[in-house]
Amino acid sequence: MNRVGIGKLRNPGIENKFFKQLKSQQLLLLMTLPFLIHLIIFRYIPLVGWIMAFQDYKPAIGMFSQKFVGLKHFIDLFKDITFFMALRNTIAMASIKLVLGTFFAILTAVLINETKSRSFKKSVQVISYLPHFVSWVVAANIVLDFLSPSGLLNNILVGTGILSEPILFMGNPKNFWWIIGWSHVWKSAGFGAIIYLSAMTAIDPQLYEAASIDGCGRMGKIWNITLPSIKPTIIILLIMNIGHLLDAGFEQQYLLKNNLVMDYSEVFDIYVLRYAFEHYRFSFAAAAGIFKSTVSIILLLSANLVAKSLDQETLM
Amino acid sequence: MKKILVILFMLVALTLSFANGAKEASAQDGDKTFTIFMGYEKENYPTSGTIFGNWLEEQTGVKLNWEILVGDLKQKVGIMAASGDYPDLIAARNQTYVLHEAGAFIPLNKLLEEHGQDILKLWGEEGVKMIRQADGEIYWLPQTMPYGTKVRKTQEAHAFYMQKAVLEYFNYKLPKNVEEAMAMLTTYAETYPEINGNKTFAFTALNDGWREYALLNAPHIFSGHPNDGKANVEWVNGKWQVSMVGFDDATYKIYKIYNDVYKKGFYDVEAFVMSNDQYQAKLTTGSILGFYDQWWNFTQAQTLLKEQGEGRWYIPVPVVMDGYVEEFEGPIEPQSTEGLGISVSCKDPVAVIKYLNFLAKEETLKMRFWGRENIDYLVEADGLYTRNQEQNDRFRDQDWRNKTFGADYWSNFLMPNMANFFKDGKNSIAPNNQPSIYRAQLLPEEVEALDALKIDTFFDLFRTPNPKRALYFPAWSINYPTGSDIAITEQKVADVRRKYTPLLVTAAEGDYDKIWAQYIAEYKKIPKADIDAMMGYLQKAIDERVAVKGGY
Numbered sequence: 001m002n003r004v005g006i007g008k009l010r011n012p013g014i015e016n017k018f019f020k021q022l023k024s025q026q027l028l029l030l031m032t033l034p035f036l037i038h039l040i041i042f043r044y045i046p047l048v049g050w051i052m053a054f055q056d057y058k059p060a061i062g063m064f065s066q067k068f069v070g071l072k073h074f075i076d077l078f079k080d081i082t083f084f085m086a087l088r089n090t091i092a093m094a095s096i097k098l099v100l101g102t103f104f105a106i107l108t109a110v111l112i113n114e115t116k117s118r119s120f121k122k123s124v125q126v127i128s129y130l131p132h133f134v135s136w137v138v139a140a141n142i143v144l145d146f147l148s149p150s151g152l153l154n155n156i157l158v159g160t161g162i163l164s165e166p167i168l169f170m171g172n173p174k175n176f177w178w179i180i181g182w183s184h185v186w187k188s189a190g191f192g193a194i195i196y197l198s199a200m201t202a203i204d205p206q207l208y209e210a211a212s213i214d215g216c217g218r219m220g221k222i223w224n225i226t227l228p229s230i231k232p233t234i235i236i237l238l239i240m241n242i243g244h245l246l247d248a249g250f251e252q253q254y255l256l257k258n259n260l261v262m263d264y265s266e267v268f269d270i271y272v273l274r275y276a277f278e279h280y281r282f283s284f285a286a287a288a289g290i291f292k293s294t295v296s297i298i299l300l301l302s303a304n305l306v307a308k309s310l311d312q313e314t315l316m
Numbered sequence: 317m318k319k320i321l322v323i324l325f326m327l328v329a330l331t332l333s334f335a336n337g338a339k340e341a342s343a344q345d346g347d348k349t350f351t352i353f354m355g356y357e358k359e360n361y362p363t364s365g366t367i368f369g370n371w372l373e374e375q376t377g378v379k380l381n382w383e384i385l386v387g388d389l390k391q392k393v394g395i396m397a398a399s400g401d402y403p404d405l406i407a408a409r410n411q412t413y414v415l416h417e418a419g420a421f422i423p424l425n426k427l428l429e430e431h432g433q434d435i436l437k438l439w440g441e442e443g444v445k446m447i448r449q450a451d452g453e454i455y456w457l458p459q460t461m462p463y464g465t466k467v468r469k470t471q472e473a474h475a476f477y478m479q480k481a482v483l484e485y486f487n488y489k490l491p492k493n494v495e496e497a498m499a500m501l502t503t504y505a506e507t508y509p510e511i512n513g514n515k516t517f518a519f520t521a522l523n524d525g526w527r528e529y530a531l532l533n534a535p536h537i538f539s540g541h542p543n544d545g546k547a548n549v550e551w552v553n554g555k556w557q558v559s560m561v562g563f564d565d566a567t568y569k570i571y572k573i574y575n576d577v578y579k580k581g582f583y584d585v586e587a588f589v590m591s592n593d594q595y596q597a598k599l600t601t602g603s604i605l606g607f608y609d610q611w612w613n614f615t616q617a618q619t620l621l622k623e624q625g626e627g628r629w630y631i632p633v634p635v636v637m638d639g640y641v642e643e644f645e646g647p648i649e650p651q652s653t654e655g656l657g658i659s660v661s662c663k664d665p666v667a668v669i670k671y672l673n674f675l676a677k678e679e680t681l682k683m684r685f686w687g688r689e690n691i692d693y694l695v696e697a698d699g700l701y702t703r704n705q706e707q708n709d710r711f712r713d714q715d716w717r718n719k720t721f722g723a724d725y726w727s728n729f730l731m732p733n734m735a736n737f738f739k740d741g742k743n744s745i746a747p748n749n750q751p752s753i754y755r756a757q758l759l760p761e762e763v764e765a766l767d768a769l770k771i772d773t774f775f776d777l778f779r780t781p782n783p784k785r786a787l788y789f790p791a792w793s794i795n796y797p798t799g800s801d802i803a804i805t806e807q808k809v810a811d812v813r814r815k816y817t818p819l820l821v822t823a824a825e826g827d828y829d830k831i832w833a834q835y836i837a838e839y840k841k842i843p844k845a846d847i848d849a850m851m852g853y854l855q856k857a858i859d860e861r862v863a864v865k866g867g868y
Contacts, residue, residue, distance in 0.1 A: 058417075058418070059394075059397035059398045059400075059418040060397060060398075060400055060418040060419045060420070082811070141591070141593075144589070144590075144591065144594070145594075148586060148589075148590075148594075149585070149586050150514075150515075150586075168585055168586065168588075168589065170589035171585065171588055171589050171818075171822075258523065258524075258588055258589040259523055259528065259588065259814040259815065259817070259818055260588050260589065260818045260819075262811070262814060262815055263815065274807070275804065275807065277390065277391070277394065278390055279798065279799045279803050279804065279807075280390075280394055280397075280414060280798045280799045281799045282394075282398070284799075
C-alpha cells in the first residue's frame with residue numbers, strides 16, 4: 001500500500017490543529033519530558049528483565065545467553081501450597097488495611113475539619129500523622145512491647161480485672177491479620193487524612209450556608225455536603241489502592257511475624273524473599289513478579305470499570 | 317539569586333579540591349591500596365591510625381579500603397554476583413560458595429605456590445586438601461583452620477545454661493540430665509516466684525529469625541550430638557551416618573520435657589514471639605533461670621549480669637536427656653567452605669597474595685593476638701606469655717581493643733584456631749586461653765563458683781570431643797547447591813518444624829500426642845524422594861570429607 005497516498009487523504013485541517021496545539025504547549029511538553037524519560041528508564045526498560053522468568057538465570061552469564069526453560073517457574077509457583085497461602089494472607093490483610101485505613105482516614109479528616117479551635121486542630125493533626133514518619137522497624141517494636149504479656153495493654157486488662165491472666169496476643173494466629181490492620185490504622189490514618197482534608201478545603205462555604213438555611217444540623221452537613229464533595233477523591237484513591245492489593249506490605253509483616261503465626265503472616269513479598277531471593281532463584285522471583293503485576297493490572301482495570309459503570313469518577 | 321549561585325559554585329569548587337587532595341595523598345606515598353568487602357557486621361571506624369593498622373601498613377606498604385556489611389549479606393552478595401562489580405577481596409562468609417559459582421574468584425594454586433608459602437604452612441597439608449575444589453584449585457582462604465594438634469580451650473561452644481544462683485541453691489550439685497536440670501529450675505522458680513520484681517521463668521529458648529536454632533536444635537543437641545546443625549551424624553557400623561533432625565524419638569522426648577515446664581507455668585512463652593533484642597533485655601533482668609544457647613549470642617547480657625554480682629549470670633552445664641551421652645564439644649573445626657577470595661576484578665593479585673602471606677606469618681599472628689612484646693604482653697623466664705593487670709584491663713576493654721589497637725578487622729581471615737598453640741607449644745594463640753590470663757580476669761563470683769565445683773575453667777565440665785568426628789566435622793558447613801531443589805526441600809522441612817515446635821511446647825494437658833501426630837503427618841506430605849535426595853547429598857558430602865582425610 002502506498003503510505004504517501006494515505007497521508008494525502010487525511011484532513012489537513014486536523015493535522016494543522018494538532019501541530020498548532022503542540023507548538024502552543026511546547027513549554028509544558030518540555031517540562032514533562034524528564035518524567036517521561038524517567039518513566040521509560042525505570043519502568044519500561046527493566047521489563048526486558050521479565051525474560052528471566054522463562055530462563056534458568058545464573059548470575060555472571062549474559063542475560064541472553066541463559067538456558068530457556070519455558071513455563072517451568074510458573075508451574076513451580078502454582079504447584080506450591082505455600083504460595084496460595086501467601087496469596088490468601090496478602091489479599092486478606094490488604095483488604096483489611098484498605099477498608100480500615102480508608103474509613104479511619106476519612107473519619108479523622110471529618111473530625112479535624114469539624115473542629116473549630118485552630119490550635120487544637122493543628123496539634124491533633126500533628127499528633128495523628130506523626131506515627132507515619134516512624135520507620136516500621138521502630139514502630140514494630142512499639143507494637144510488640146504494647147502487646148507483650150508484660151506490656152501496657154495486658155497491664156491495663158489485668159489491672160482492671162477484665163482478664164485474670166495476661167494474653168500472648170502475638171502468639172494467636174487469629175489475631176495477626178487484625179494486629180496488622182489496626183497497627184496500620186494507628187500509623188497511617190492521620191497521614192491519609194491530609195489528602196481528604198485538602199479536598200474539604202475546596203468545598204464552597206456557600207453550600208454549608210445553604211444547608212443551614214435548609215435546616216441541616218451538623219451531622220446533616222457532614223452527610224449531605226462534606227462527604228459527597230470529597231467522593232471523587234475517595235473513589236480515585238480507592239481505585240489506585242485496589243491496584244496495590246497485592247502489596248499488603250512487607251516490613252510490617254516481616255517485623256511482626258513469628259513462627260506461631262507463620263501460616264497467617266506470610267505475605268506475597270515475604271514468600272518471594274524466602275523462596276526466591278534467599279536461594280538466589282532470580283528466575284522464580286521474576287515469575288512471581290510477573291504474576292503479581294498481571295493481577296494488579298487486572299484489579300486496577302476492573303475497579304476502574306466498575307466505577308465507570310456506576311457513573312463515578314474514574315482514573316482513565 | 318546571583319549571590320546564591322556564587323556560594324553554590326564556591327561549595328562545589330571546595331568539594332572538588334578536597335576530592336583532588338585525597339587522591340593526590342594516596343598517590344604520593346606510593347602505597348598499594350586494595351578494596352575489600354567484609355561480610356561481617358562490625359562497627360565502622362578507620363583502621364589507619366590504630367596500633368595494628370599502622371604497623372601493618374609500615375610492614376607491607378599495603379592499605380586496605382574496607383567495606384563493612386550493612387544489612388543483609390545475601391542481598392549484597394546477590395547484587396555483587398548479578399552485576400559482576402567486585403572489590404579486590406571478598407569475604408562473603410557463608411555465601412562464599414555462591415560467589416564462587418558465579419565465577420567471582422580467581423584460582424589461587426599457582427599464586428600460593430609462588431608467593432604464599434606461609435599461608436600453606438598455616439593450614440598444613442591436610443587443610444590444603446580440604447579446601448581444594450573439584451577441579452583441584454583453591455579459590456578462597458578459609459577463616460580458620462586447625463593449627464597443629466595441641467588444643468587448650470576455656471570457652472565452651474554452647475550449653476544448657478543455668479543461673480549461678482540456682483546451682484548455689486542446690487549446693488553446686490550438678491544435674492545428671494536435662495530432666496534433673498529442669499526439675500531444679502522449676503523448684504527454684506516455685507521457691508522464688510519473682511526476681512527483681514519480674515515473674516521468674518525456669519526456661520526459655522529464643523525463636524527469632526535465624527536464631528531459632530536455640531529452639532530447633534534442642535533434639536539434636538540434647539540427644540548427645542555436637543553442633544552439626546543440619547543433621548544428626550552417628551557412628552554406625554564403622555561409618556559416620558547422617559539422619560534427619562526433628563522427627564525422631566529424641567524430638568518427641570525433649571519437647572515433652574519443655575511442655576511439662578510449660579504446663580507448670582514456668583516456660584517463658586513470650587520467647588516464641590520475642591525479638592533477639594527483647595530476649596537479651598529479658599535475660600539482663602535476671603528473672604530467666606535457664607536456657608539453651610550458643611555462648612556468643614548473649615555475651616553482653618552475661619557480662620552485665622556478672623558485673624551486677626548477684627549470682628544471676630549463667631554457668632554452662634553440659635547435660636543431655638536421660639539415656640544419652642553428652643557430646644557438646646566437637647573437634648577443632650576447619651572452616652573449609654567459606655573464606656576470603658581474590659576477585660576477578662583485582663589488578664594485582666601477586667601483591668595481594670604477598671600481603672596475605674605476610675598476615676599468615678607467625679610473627680604477624682603474635683602481633684594480631686598478643687600485640688607488642690613488653691607493651692602489650694610480657695614474656696616470663698620460661699618463655700610463657702602473660703599480661704599484667706594494666707594490660708589485661710586494656711585488652712578487656714572492647715572499645716580500646718577495636719579502635720585503638722585495631723586488629724579486629726583482620727580477625728575474619730587467615731587465622732589459626734584460637735584454641736591451638738603457637739609453634740613453641742607453650743603459648744595459646746588466644747591470650748584468654750593462657751591460664752594465668754584466664755585466672756586474672758575472673759570476677760570474685762566466678763572464682764567462688766569454680767572453687768565450689770572444683771574445676772579450673774567451666775570448660776572442664778565438658779567431655780573431650782570424639783577425635784573420630786574430626787574426619788568430617790562440622791556438618792553445618794556443607795553447602796547445598798545454590799537454588800537447587802535440595803535447598804528448597806530443606807526450607808520446607810524447616811517450615812514444618814517452625815510451625816509445629818511451638819505448638820508442641822505449648823500443648824494443653826493431654827494434647828501433646830495429638831499434635832505430634834499432626835506434625836508427623838505434615839512432614840510425611842513432603843515427598844520422600846525429596847527428603848532422600850537431601851539426606852543423600854549430606855551423606856555424600858560427609859563421605860567425601862572422610863575420603864579427603866584418608867578414609868576410616
